[in-house]
Amino acid sequence: MGxxxxxxxVSLFSGLDDAARESxxxxxxxxxxxxxxxxxxxxxPTDGFYVVLEGQVKVYKLSTDGRQQILHVFGPGQAxxxxxxxxxxxxxxxxxxxxxxxLAFFPRDRFLExxxxxxxxxxxxxxxxxxxxxxxxxxxxxxxxxxAAGRLARYLTDxxxxxxxxxxxxxxxRLDLPKxxxxxxxxxxxxxxSRAFARxxxxxxxxxxxxxxxxxxxxxxxxxxxxxxxxxx
Numbered sequence: 001m002g003x004x005x006x007x008x009x010v011s012l013f014s015g016l017d018d019a020a021r022e023s024x025x026x027x028x029x030x031x032x033x034x035x036x037x038x039x040x041x042x043x044x045p046t047d048g049f050y051v052v053l054e055g056q057v058k059v060y061k062l063s064t065d066g067r068q069q070i071l072h073v074f075g076p077g078q079a080x081x082x083x084x085x086x087x088x089x090x091x092x093x094x095x096x097x098x099x100x101x102x103l104a105f106f107p108r109d110r111f112l113e114x115x116x117x118x119x120x121x122x123x124x125x126x127x128x129x130x131x132x133x134x135x136x137x138x139x140x141x142x143x144x145x146x147x148a149a150g151r152l153a154r155y156l157t158d159x160x161x162x163x164x165x166x167x168x169x170x171x172x173x174r175l176d177l178p179k180x181x182x183x184x185x186x187x188x189x190x191x192x193x194s195r196a197f198a199r200x201x202x203x204x205x206x207x208x209x210x211x212x213x214x215x216x217x218x219x220x221x222x223x224x225x226x227x228x229x230x231x232x233x
Contacts, residue, residue, distance in 0.1 A: 003028050003104050006053045009077040027114050028104040039095040039103075040081070046091055048107040049081040055101025058181065059093050070185040073098065073177060085111070098181065148196040151186040153224035156206070156213060167222065172214040200224075 004025035007013045013021055028051070033039070039050065039057065050057070052074050059080055060070045071093060074080045084091050085108050157167060165173045177185065183193040200206050205221050207214040215221060 003030060003053070006077075006104070007051070010051055010079060011077070012051070012079045012082070024114055025104075027110045028106050031103045031105055033097050033101050033103060035097055035099045035101075037097045039097070040091045042093050043090050046081065046084045046088060046108065048105055048111065049079060049085045050095075051079045051104040051106070052076050053102040053104055055103075056098040056176075057095055057101060057103070058098055058185075059095045060184065061093050068184045069187055070181065073181070073185060075176075098177070148186065148188045148192045149199050150224050151188070152193065152196045152200065153205075153221050154226075155182070155186060156215075157222055157225045160215075167215060167218045169215060169218060171218075172212050175211040175213065 002025070004018075004022045007016075007021050007025055013024060016024065030053075033055075040046075042061070054076055057074045057080065058070050059072050059074065060068045062068060072080070081091065081095065088108070156173065159165075159176065160167050160171070160173050163173055165171050175182065179193060180190055183190045186193065188196075197206075197208055200221075201208055203217075203220070205215075205217045205224070207216055
């Protein structure tokens with residue numbers, strides 16, 4: 001699938017007609033990147049933004065002791081680093097591929113020139129930045145107000161929604177991240193995440209078989225996902 005066809009599934013470009021989407025696609029550089037490749041580092045000049053066509057990319061911050069806090073994991077049809085591009089200074093975080101990925105890179109100068117010719121694209125960018133603000137607000141609330149089990153419950157209910165899986169007893173969903181990366185996304189240690197899985201399994205809220213999670217008591221899982229309590233982190 002070409003870049004223009006792939007952009008049909010990107011919310012950032014959903015307001016464009018086929019001709020405009022084709023024009024924007026001409027601005028992009030296609031990149032196939034192996035797993036574990038750093039795309040940019042915090043503090044580097046922002047030279048553009050990316051759209052994931054295939055694969056997964058994590059965007060994360062590093063603490064002073066080298067621990068990662070994943071801010072978001074981006075998959076096919078999602079754009080990232082567009083906010084940093086508009087700020088026009090430096091990247092505020094790191095980005096790294098979690099698997100071999102096919103990306104469309106939009107150089108800053110070329111894209112801003114194209115933006116002026118497509119007012120619908122400007123509205124798409126505004127909506128994209130608004131979604132980013134909501135995502136970061138949700139992340140802060142999760143880390144500050146819920147314990148590890150609550151954050152895990154929120155992740156699992158969101159994962160089911162994204163994959164179109166009904167949140168009902170007996171339904172199952174497959175984790176889309178290695179557990180080490182999931183721990184970083186949830187802002188906790190791997191051993192704490194393991195205890196959270198064990199806690200929910202012992203309470204018969206879910207069953208775990210490798211990466212496959214089976215919902216045993218979805219009502220309790222949803223209650224935990226909305227919890228505002230904190231026990232461990």
